[in-house]
Amino acid sequence: MKPPPFTYHDPATVTEAIGLLASLDNAKLLAGGQSLMPMLNMRYAQPDHVIDLNRVEGLSAIREAGDGLEIGAMTRQREVEFSDDVERLCPLLHEAMPLVGHRQTRNRGTFGGSLAHFDSSAEIPTVCAALDAIVRVQGPGGARDIAFKDFAAGYLSTSMGLDEVLLSVQLPAWGAGHGFGFEEFARRHGDFAIVSAAALLEAGPDGRITRASLTLGGIGSAPLRMAPAEAALVGAPGSAETFAAAAETCRGIDALEDIHAPAVYRQHLAVVLSRRALEKAWSRMDADKGG
Amino acid sequence: MTYIGKNQKRLEDGPLLRGLGRFADAISFAGQLHMRVVRAPVAYGRLGRIDIDAAKDLAGVFAVWTAQDIMEIGPIPFRQVTLPGMERFRQYVLARGYVRYVGDPMAVVFADDPYIAEDAADLVTAEIEILAPCLDATGPVGAFEPGVPGEAGVVEKKYGDLSDAFARADHVIELRLKIGRHAGVPLETRGAVATFDPSDNMIRLYGAAKIPHKNRITIAAIIDHPVDRIHLHEGHVGGGFGTRGEVYPEDVLVCLAARKFKRPIKWIEDRRENLVAANHSRQQTHEIRAAVDARGFVLGVDDVFWLDQGAYVRTHGGAVSELTAAMLPGPYVWPAYRSVGHIRLTNKTPCGTYRAPGRFEGSFVRERLMDAIARRLGLDPVEVRRINFIAEDAMPFDRKVDALGTDVILDSGKYEDLLDRLLERVGYHRLKAELRRRRADGEMVGMGFAYFVEKSGLGPHDDVKLILDADGRVEIVTGTASVGQGVETVLAQIGADATGLPIEVFTVTHGQTDRIDHGMGAYASRATTMVGSAVHLAGRKFNLALRQAAADMLQATAEGLAITDGRIHRTDDPSGPAVSLAELGGEYFKAHGAPLTTEATFHAERMGFPYGIHLVVARIAPDTMAIELEKFVIAFDVGKAINPMLIRGQFAGAAAQGIGGALFEEFVYDEWGQPLATNFADYLLPTVFEVPKVEILLREDAPSPLNPLGVKGAGEGGITGTGAAIAAAVDDAIGGFGAIDSLPINPARLHQLVEKLGR
Structure with missing residues (x-):
């Protein structure tokens, strides 16, 4: 478990990093290193070049932007976990952050690193899917935005170009007083979730749901937005029956199978955790704002 | 000052806590x-x-x-x-x-x-x-190589008239039980550094x-x-x-x-190597049948098992199978018994021993069987055990089988007494009623326990040297080893009491073949019983040797001298002239050209048999099937506790490992024999979040007659009953149908099982 030989690069700016990416073959970006370093040590990843982003200026920040938040790619997960802005504007993310790895890995792991690595059972991609995040990337031709629904490109891979660097993620905020709930099931504290569920709800004064988002993590190669469940929720009254019925639509999903869980158990958990997340979200709706 | 029985802090911790440890990679x-x-x-x-x-x-x-x-x-x-x-x-x-x-x-x-x-x-x-x-030890025999069948051996242990037992039985209970493949997984991986000096070969x-x-x-x-x-x-x-x-x-x-x-x-x-190269353990499948009379007394037990040995037979030979078969009867009379173990080669990592080898497996099988008997006869699990215990006055009890070259003769034990103490400690009947009430309210919660007999002090002998150096320090030189259990502290405690010297003067040396000719090492819960007893003997001699050496200096006879706080003085004048250890060490070396040294060897023909009970309350989340252990109690009779704090530490650590084997750890292979658990994301060790507080009821009611200290081993009793007790508790929680017949139990399997049971 020693990494194969590689050349280490230490750029100071995004432009420099992109230049290196564009000019070098088989290069890999290093963010917090909580996935890449073990993959190097186990030789699952064998890059010829490692480009370290840790000294690149300007990639680490959490700020209000438009009607939501913008989180720089190199922001440590710990900063997100303890950010008041995140708690205020994206409480779903705030709730999910303590479930990302362990305290020790969150000190070093980055927000963007988790997204770029794109493990489908990781919490950050699941929350980004739930919030319809917009991922800003930059390549030699300039910056571009990728809607999260277009971000996934298969198991552990994204639609970012090989010469692009992830700059930041915009997380549109939901309406004040919205309901949110993040639930996951893992064998042990701190493990990747076998299944996770992220729910967001808004409702009108009549107690009917006006907007709903339900996302499952750990099910397939990417976080899965449950469109049938969302369609069933919108317009329905917020009730145990509504949430149970919406959750039940998750039972038929295609779920992956591994040594930790067969597909049938993941499907079962998808139903259980969706219902829990929806009920939790509903219970948190601000009564004055409807619900 | 008496050190035995004291919660003496560990003498070996200094370098470990300061980061000065000499681990292999250092x-x-x-x-x-x-x-x-x-x-x-x-x-x-x-x-x-x-x-x-x-x-x-x-x-x-x-x-x-x-x-x-x-x-x-x-x-x-x-x-x-x-x-x-x-x-x-x-x-x-x-x-x-x-x-x-x-x-x-x-x-x-x-x-x-x-x-x-x-x-x-x-x-x-x-x-x-x-x-x-070949990946299945229970199917047709595979091939070690073409033309060479892959059965490495068959172990058989038996006594009594089994056919008579089954002929007289009112009930016959049959079970098929499986234990998964897991292992010890030390956090320090293996390491070996060799040097060669051609000048002296x-x-x-x-x-x-x-x-x-x-x-x-x-x-x-x-x-x-x-x-x-x-x-x-x-x-x-x-x-x-x-x-x-x-x-x-x-x-x-x-x-x-x-x-x-x-x-x-x-x-x-490296870690990935460790998980495929170092010994695995545990994987067994048993088919067991019990002949039981109308009141629940077991007349005879017939067991066949298949041990998945992996690809080769390593240093332990057939030890795990032999221990499984020889110790499966545990604390029960079982007048007729046979166990036949097939050691089957498969194309997986070779297996060896893991803490409580054969007993973790056998206890799971035996205690699941006893629970099944209780269920069949409508008895409380406690009652069926009472009916079958070996009585206190039957000790020593000849099990009529041998293991590791010695006859299994249970040296001492008050089995029912320990059970009563545990039941009282946990408030068994009240707890049972409370769990019944909680189940009625819709909770999935249950209790189970497992009784087991451990073994310790495998002989045949151990040597110890005590050496007084010129600075007045006393070195205990042994051929044992430290695997983190606190052996230095324990031996110093025993040495201090035997010599009458303060514990601070002792240094303990172990694991150096150039310091002592013979040594048996540290395994099978043997260090305290065997080496501790040798230290006790050597220490008594050392006390006399010190007084003899000081006799001339103090113009007295050895009999007229006593040792207090490291000073040797005349018995009739405690505050009078005295010789310090340093003075004596220096004088002795000058006079003899060698340090004052005593040696002793402790022999033991047989092993001692401590015993214990694990009791578990498990709660299952009805929707996710997450398993939580609400209560974990270990009752154990260690004969004599040299250092209760260290024993408690041994139990807590062993229980954590047992919880791992019962609920988390499993070496899984695909259909081509590729190992699927080769890192700590896939091979799940329990962490501090998964392990409950372990309550310990430590008893000294049945000292061993086999050694001068009365001690029995404490290294393994914290793990032995974990699989069995957790299985019983989970079983109780899901309705008490006896459905838990294999380890490890995980939420996905439990989900399938509960679906099948039609909840």
Whole structure:
């Protein structure tokens, strides 16, 4: 478990990093290193070049932007976990952050690193899917935005170009007083979730749901937005029956199978955790704002 | 001052807490080469040509070996139970002809640094004609190689008239029970650093653990080297658990290469290697039948089991099977009994021992059986055990079987008494009623317990030297080993009481073959009973020797002297003239040219048998099937507790490991024999979040008559009943149908089971 030989690069700016990416073959970006370093040590990843982003200026920040938040790619997960802005504007993310790895890995792991690595059972991609995040990337031709629904490109891979660097993620905020709930099931504290569920709800004064988002993590190669469940929720009254019925639509999903869980158990958990997340979200709706 | 029975803080913690430990990887020598093992990528195949040219050509590579380079080196022999015909299944240090598990060493690379060694290892390629692997020990016998059936041996233990028992039975209860494959997994992986000095032909091996003296003899024999020209040195050890410290291929290879290349050779196992190369354990399937009379007394038990040995038979030989079969009856009379164990070879990592070998497995089988009997007869699980206990006045009780070369004679025990104390401690009937109420309210919660008999103090002997140096310090030199259990502290406590000296004067030396000729090591819960008893004997002699040496100086006889606070003085004048240990040590050395030394050997013909109970309350989340242990209690009779704090530590750690084996840890393979749990994301060790507080009821009601201290071992009793008790509690929680028949239990399997039960 020693990494194969590689050349280490230490750029100071995004432009420099992109230049290196564009000019070098088989290069890999290093963010917090909580996935890449073990993959190097186990030789699952064998890059010829490692480009370290840790000294690149300007990639680490959490700020209000438009009607939501913008989180720089190199922001440590710990900063997100303890950010008041995140708690205020994206409480779903705030709730999910303590479930990302362990305290020790969150000190070093980055927000963007988790997204770029794109493990489908990781919490950050699941929350980004739930919030319809917009991922800003930059390549030699300039910056571009990728809607999260277009971000996934298969198991552990994204639609970012090989010469692009992830700059930041915009997380549109939901309406004040919205309901949110993040639930996951893992064998042990701190493990990747076998299944996770992220729910967001808004409702009108009549107690009917006006907007709903339900996302499952750990099910397939990417976080899965449950469109049938969302369609069933919108317009329905917020009730145990509504949430149970919406959750039940998750039972038929295609779920992956591994040594930790067969597909049938993941499907079962998808139903259980969706219902829990929806009920939790509903219970948190601000009564004055409807619900 | 009495030290025995005191919660003495550990003497060995200083360097560990200050980060000064000498673990294997902390040991380096100038000019050393790093060894990397090239391991088989497939489970079973005929090994053709191995291409090492590219690896040899890599800059920084010193040498590459395959089996062809070391044809004179024989396979690794057995140190325990050898069954007829077992020899041919031993493992060569590098694979010959066939590879038999993913991880089987095929070649080794020696290079200037560990990175280059690993790069070079990746360049070694082998032609392997892939054969269909055998992965099931219970099916048709596989092939060790074409034409050689893969059954390494059959163990049989029996007594009594079984056919009569079944003829008289009112009930026959049959179960098929499985224990999964897991292992000790010490957090410090294995490591071996060997040096060779051509001037005196001396090989020294660092990173030794558990049984340095035995391994010294074994390695010397394998590499054909004079035994007195090889020494093993134990440093700090980051966990042993039975797994670490056996002779493995890598230990032999570093010694061989150091001698051949005349350079130090260093090998440090990485985690992925550790999970495929170091011994696995536990995997067994039992088919057991009990003949039971109308009131619940077991007339006889007939058991057949299959042990999934993996690809080779390693140093333990048939020990795990033998211990399983010999100790399965536990604390019960069972007048007739037979257990037949088939040691089956499969194309998986070879198996050896793991903390409470055979007893973790056997206790699961026995206690599931006793619960099934209780259920069939409508008895409380407590009552069925009471009916079957060996009575206190039947001790010592001849089990009429042997294990590890000694007769199993239960030395002492008050089995029912310990059960009563545990039931009182937990408020059994109240707790049972409360759980019934909670179940009625819709909770899935249940209680289970497991009774077990452990063993300890495997002989036949251990030597100890006590040496007074010129500064007044006393060194206890032993051939035991420290696997983190606190042996230095315990031996110093015993030494202090036996000599009458303060504990601060003692230094304990262990695991150094150049300091004492013989040593049996640390395994099988033997260090305190065997070595502790030897220290006790040597200490008594040392006390007399000190007084004799001081007699002239104080113009008295030895009988007229006493020792107080490290001062030797006249009994009739305690505050009068006195000799300090330093003065005595210095004078003695001047007069004799050698330090004052006493030696003693403790012999034990038989093992002692501590016993205990694990009681668990488990709660299951009805929707996710997450399993939470609400309560975990261990009751254990250790005979005499030298250091209760350390015993509690042993129990808590062992219980955590048992919880791992019962709920989390499993070496899973795919249909081609590829291991799927080769890192800590897939091989799930329980963490502090998964392990409940372990309550301990430590008793000293049945001291062992087999040693002067009355002690029994404490190293394994914290794990023995965990699988059985957790299974029983989960079973109770899901309705008490006896549906839990295999370990580990995980939420996904429980979900399927509960669906099947139609909840």
